[in-house]
Amino acid sequence: MILTCPSCGKKNRSPAGRLTDSGRCGACKTEISPVARPIDADPESFREITGGANVPVLVDFWAAWCGPCRTAAPEVARTAADMRGRALVLKVDTDKYPELASQFGVQGIPNFAVLKNGALVHQQAGVVPSARMNQWLMTAGARPENGKRETGND
């Protein structure tokens, strides 16, 4: 998985298990934020991420012609942002990669799958709000949100 440094633009390679860590850019040492956007997956990155991630992974099976998928897209994006550092979100274009869709028995889209350690723990078709997707990921073992610490002034 390639992460682009927001400061210098260098492309940094990150193993799937480190995608939710806040590593530093190899060139300029700027902190690279945990992935907070859905990742467009191909079969190779799908295998790498679902097999190697140490957090739950939400997969959005979609296609460009699918109206409800467009309705779901901002919900999916919100979940990726809400769950940054605690879960990962993949998007699979079922027109490009029908073999991935059939591997998960996807008949209608949008269709959502939640995987933990490479194993399917939840799957559901149809548009749902991001709060529901967040809940699936929490149920699958996503860490609770870090409490906002009041450190006071010093």
Ligand SMILES: [Zn+2]
């Ligand atoms: Zn950099």
